[in-house]
Structure formats: C-alpha cells, structure tokens
Amino acid sequence: xxxFLQQLINALTLGSIYGLIxxxxxxxxxxxxxxxxxxxxxxxxxxxxxxxxxxxxxxxxGLASLPIAFLIVLVVAMVLTALWSWAIERVAYRPLRGSFRxxxxxxxxxxxxxxxxxxxxxxxxRNKPVPPMFTDFVRLTDGPLSVALSYKQMLIMAVTxxxxxxxxxxxxxxxxxxxxxxxxxxxRMAALLGIDVNRTISLTFVIGAALAxxxxxxxxxxxxxxxxxxxxxxGVKAFTxxxxxxxxxxxxxxxxxxxxxxxxxxxxxxxSSDYKDVAAFSILAVVLIFMPSGLLGRPDVEKx
Amino acid sequence: xxxxxxxxxxxxxxxxxxxxxxxxxxxNEGEIVALIGANGAGKSTLMMTICGDPQAxxxxxxxxxxxxxxxxxxEIARAGIAQSPEGRRIFPRMSVMENLQMGAALASPxxxxxxxxxxxxxxxxxxxRAEQRGGTLSGGEQQMLAIARAxxxxxxxxxxxxxxxxxxxxxxxxxxxxxxxxxxxxxxTVLLVEQNAFHALKLxxxxxxxxxxxxxxxxxxRELLASPQVRAAYLEGGHxxxxxxxx
Numbered sequence: 001x002x003x004f005l006q007q008l009i010n011a012l013t014l015g016s017i018y019g020l021i022x023x024x025x026x027x028x029x030x031x032x033x034x035x036x037x038x039x040x041x042x043x044x045x046x047x048x049x050x051x052x053x054x055x056x057x058x059x060x061x062g063l064a065s066l067p068i069a070f071l072i073v074l075v076v077a078m079v080l081t082a083l084w085s086w087a088i089e090r091v092a093y094r095p096l097r098g099s100f101r102x103x104x105x106x107x108x109x110x111x112x113x114x115x116x117x118x119x120x121x122x123x124x125x126r127n128k129p130v131p132p133m134f135t136d137f138v139r140l141t142d143g144p145l146s147v148a149l150s151y152k153q154m155l156i157m158a159v160t161x162x163x164x165x166x167x168x169x170x171x172x173x174x175x176x177x178x179x180x181x182x183x184x185x186x187x188r189m190a191a192l193l194g195i196d197v198n199r200t201i202s203l204t205f206v207i208g209a210a211l212a213x214x215x216x217x218x219x220x221x222x223x224x225x226x227x228x229x230x231x232x233x234x235g236v237k238a239f240t241x242x243x244x245x246x247x248x249x250x251x252x253x254x255x256x257x258x259x260x261x262x263x264x265x266x267x268x269x270x271x272s273s274d275y276k277d278v279a280a281f282s283i284l285a286v287v288l289i290f291m292p293s294g295l296l297g298r299p300d301v302e303k304x
Numbered sequence: 305x306x307x308x309x310x311x312x313x314x315x316x317x318x319x320x321x322x323x324x325x326x327x328x329x330x331x332n333e334g335e336i337v338a339l340i341g342a343n344g345a346g347k348s349t350l351m352m353t354i355c356g357d358p359q360a361x362x363x364x365x366x367x368x369x370x371x372x373x374x375x376x377x378x379e380i381a382r383a384g385i386a387q388s389p390e391g392r393r394i395f396p397r398m399s400v401m402e403n404l405q406m407g408a409a410l411a412s413p414x415x416x417x418x419x420x421x422x423x424x425x426x427x428x429x430x431x432x433r434a435e436q437r438g439g440t441l442s443g444g445e446q447q448m449l450a451i452a453r454a455x456x457x458x459x460x461x462x463x464x465x466x467x468x469x470x471x472x473x474x475x476x477x478x479x480x481x482x483x484x485x486x487x488x489x490x491x492x493t494v495l496l497v498e499q500n501a502f503h504a505l506k507l508x509x510x511x512x513x514x515x516x517x518x519x520x521x522x523x524x525x526r527e528l529l530a531s532p533q534v535r536a537a538y539l540e541g542g543h544x545x546x547x548x549x550x551x
Contacts, residue, residue: 185395185397186393186395190406191378191381192377192381192389193407193457194378194381194409195406195409
C-alpha cells in the first residue's frame with residue numbers, strides 16, 4: 001500500500017510534466033494540423049535557459065532566496081522560450097503554410113535537430129548538473145516503507161494545476177481563446193470576421209512554448225541534471241500523451257500525460273523499468289486500435 | 305452619390321481556371337444591390353474576391369475610397385465589410401453566443417450588450433438557443449446566426465451569399481424582411497447574392513445578372529424583374545406566375 005501511494009505520487013509528478021509539454025503539441029496540431037516535432041527540443045532548450053539563469057542569479061548575482069530565484073527563473077524562461085518558439089514558427093513554418101502537408105513537418109524535424117545541435121555546441125555534450133534545490137520532503141506515513149512527498153513534487157503538481165486553470169480560462173473565456181478555437185474550426189471564416197489568423201497561430205506557439213518552458217524548469221529542478229538530448233524522449237512521450245488523449249484536445253493532452261506517467265511509473269515499480277517505454281507505447285497502440293481518435297479526440301467526420 | 309464599393313475589371317482565377325472575367329460593379333451607400341445568376345456563374349467567387357481570398361488577379365476593389373484589392377482578409381474585415389458566406393460557416397463547436405462574440409470581435413465592447421439585444425429582437429430564436437452549439441442548429445437557425453454574426457461587427461457593407469439557400473419559405477420571408485428593414489431603418493448597405501431571383505429582385509434597388517464570370521445585364525430590381533431575358537432564364541416556373549400579382 002505504501003509503495004502504491006509513493007508510486008502514485010511519483011507518477012502524478014512525471015505525468016504533470018508530460019501533460020505540460022503535450023499541451024503544446026495538441027494546441028499547435030489543433031490550429032494548423034501539424035505536428036511540431038521541434039517542441040520536445042524547445043522543452044530541452046527551456047531547461048538549459050532555466051539552468052543558466054538560475055546559476056547567474058544565485059552564483060553571479062548572489063541572490064540568496066531560493067523561492068524568489070525560482071520565480072524569476074520561471075518567468076524569464078517562459079518569456080525567452082516563447083520568443084524562440086515564436087521565431088521558429090515565423091522562420092521555419094509560416095513560409096511553408098499552404099505548401100504540401102509534409103513540408104512543415106520536415107522543417108520541424110530540421111528545427112528539432114538544429115536546436116539539439118545548437119545546445120550541444122554551445123553547452124557541450126555532457127550532462128550539466130543542477131544545484132540541488134527544494135530538497136525537503138514531508139513524510140505522509142511512518143514505518144519502514146514510509147511515503148514521502150517532496151517539496152519539489154508538491155511544487156510541480158501545484159504549478160501545473162495553477163497553469164491548467166489559467167489556460168482553461170484563457171481558452172474558454174477570453175477573446176484570444178475564442179479566436180484560437182475559431183481558427184481551429186474554420187480559419188477562413190475567422191479571417192472574414194477580422195481575426196488576424198497568423199497572429200493567432202503565433203500566439204498559440206507562444207502559449208505552447210511557455211508551458212513547455214515551465215515543464216523544462218520543473219524537469220531541471222526535479223532530476224537535477226540536463227543534457228542536450230533531453231528533448232527527444234520526453235518530447236516523444238508527450239507527443240504520445242497528446243495522441244493518447246486525442247490530439248487537438250487540451251484536456252485530452254493533460255489526461256494523456258498523466259496516463260503515460262502512471263503507466264511508466266507503475267510498470268517500472270511492479271515489473272521492470274527496462275520495459276517501461278514498451279509498456280507506455282503498447283497501451284497507446286491498444287487505445288488507438290479501439291479509439292482511433294484518442295480518448296477525448298473528436299472523430300474527423302462532422303455534420304456541417 | 306459616391307460608391308461605397310466599386311469593382312473595376314475584376315478577374316479572378318482558381319489556378320489556371322478563370323472564374324471572373326472582368327466584372328464591374330458599384331454599390332452605393334444605403335443601397336441593396338442584388339447579384340443573380342446560375343450555379344457556377346461566379347457569384348460566390350465575387351463575394352470572396354471582395355473579401356480578399358482569392359485575390360483578384362486583375363482589376364481593383366475600391367472600398368470607401370481605398371484600394372483594398374491586395375489587403376489581407378482580416379484588414380478588409382476591419383475596414384468594415386462583413387460577410388455571411390456561402391454555406392453559412394457557423395463555428396460548429398462554439399455556442400451561438402460565442403459565434404456572436406466572434407462576430408463582434410472587431411466592434412467596440414461598449415456596444416456588445418446593445419447589439420446583442422438588437423439581434424435577439426430580430427431573431428428571438430437565437431436567444432432561445434444562445435447556449436447551444438452552432439453545429440446543432442437547424443439550417444434556418446444557422447442562416448439567422450450567420451447574418452446575425454455578420455451584423456455584430458457593425459459593418460458598413462454587408463455581403464450576403466445565398467441567405468435563402470435550403471430554407472423553408474417562411475424562414476426565407478423572415479430573412480428577406482429583416483434585410484429590408486435593416487436597410488430602411490439603419491441605412492445598411494447590402495450586396496446580396498441569390499439564386500432565388502424573384503425575392504432578390506423584389507428586394508434590391510439595383511441588380512446585376514452574372515453569367516459565366518461576366519455581368520451581362522444590369523438595372524433596377526424592377527427592370528430586371530420585367531426583363532424577358534431574366535424571366536426566361538431565372539424566373540420561369542416557380543415564382544414567375546406570381547409576378548403580375550405583385551405589381
């Protein structure tokens with residue numbers, strides 16, 4: 001029982017990070033029908049940006065308060081990463097819009113390679129250690145197999161929850177969110193109503209990247225190490241999460257992320273950690289056989 | 305009277321295929337102008353060319369003194385042209401209210417409550433359905449919503465593409481009466497595309513007949529209604545018998 005609880009906490013932590021990344025995949029797919037393969041590397045880039053800012057703040061500038069440093073890192077990483085993603089869309093995807101469907105996809109793979117190589121060149125190929133932070137934890141039960149909830153895990157879940165509420169509000173209640181949903185459903189009609197479609201698409205990339213940046217900051221803090229290749233596996237997992245939840249659906253991406261986190265963690269805990277990825281992808285395959293558009297996805301057929 | 309919208313020698317292509325072969329047309333402030341013609345004559349293409357997608361390959365679209373031919377779609381909308389397009393294009397997964405809010409995206413939020421009330425007075429049906437998803441509305445309700453959505457932006461020029469298509473006669477009547485009223489009371493300028501030539505010609509101050517991408521006949525609504533060519537081509541059967549009673 002204790003083991004189960006502990007694994008559940010670990011799984012939700014991991015799932016939160018996957019979910020945050022998955023939202024970027026799903027929103028971009030929803031609005032322009034393209035899989036942004038560079039998104040995982042944007043996440044990795046954010047982790048590096050966060051580490052560099054954190055080191056600059058604490059070691060160069062001597063900022064002593066960890067929570068304040070963390071907050072600054074979070075905000076600055078979100079802004080800078082969003083800027084990167086905005087530029088990527090502007091340079092690598094927008095000129096190809098209206099071209100054949102595979103063109104932006106190939107361009108995205110190119111951007112993915114570019115980003116990871118860029119980080120490898122400027123930051124080196126080795127793992128970068130992150131100074132430990134928020135190392136305290138709370139014991140939820142006593143005994144030999146006690147359940148511990150670390151401050152980091154609490155922070156990850158809390159930040160994710162707050163962001164999800166914020167995102168829900170933006171998408172459902174603001175003019176920007178309405179414009180995004182309108183572009184998703186009928187871009188030409190949205191333009192007829194005076195919506196600047198290109199701007200809306202840019203902002204979608206910006207929002208997705210900002211959330212991936214938060215995931216990157218949390219990931220760096222949680223695992224205590226970052227590497228230029230870290231964009232790939234979490235990126236693929238988050239993409240899987242988006243597909244599992246039904247690509248295009250934001251709640252789907254979150255549920256998909258949590259599910260992938262659960263499957264992976266529990267498989268590692270009860271069976272073998274060697275096959276945790278096999279387990280996650282097998283579940284994806286099974287779900288897609290029976291629900292081809294994912295858990296919360298919308299079938300393509302639509303009454304007009 | 306100066307023209308609010310004038311088209312000069314518009315040629316529009318879909319790839320290599322020509323759809324409009326040099327259309328000239330003017331819409332004056334406060335007028336209802338109808339464009340009638342058979343399927344495939346280029347009516348909807350003309351409406352979309354005015355809105356900038358597809359753009360005219362040759363010719364000019366002048367709106368309120370500005371050459372908007374090469375403007376992006378959203379800029380044209382911002383200049384004051386709203387369209388209720390062919391096929392209605394309601395956002396299916398948004399509520400009626402959200403569809404109307406999208407329509408008001410360009411209008412100042414100060415007017416929203418008033419405009420909404422005005423729309424709900426014209427189409428009380430939409431008020432009942434306010435929270436329902438656009439995709440679940442009937443065809444007639446969707447058409448009302450499409451017109452209402454276009455009106456929410458407080459346009460200087462309203463483009464209506466086949467507002468009567470597929471609707472029950474009673475609904476068609478309601479929609480045409482609404483257009484007439486908006487024009488008479490608020491001075492709304494309307495460019496109307498219709499296959500339902502009889503209703504359109506009765507409503508319009510002036511009208512043009514589009515055949516194969518060209519304007520072949522122009523005149524006042526009454527003139528065209530009386531024209532033997534128009535009667536033979538567009539009014540025979542169906543409504544033609546009614547015409548004498550209406551005059």
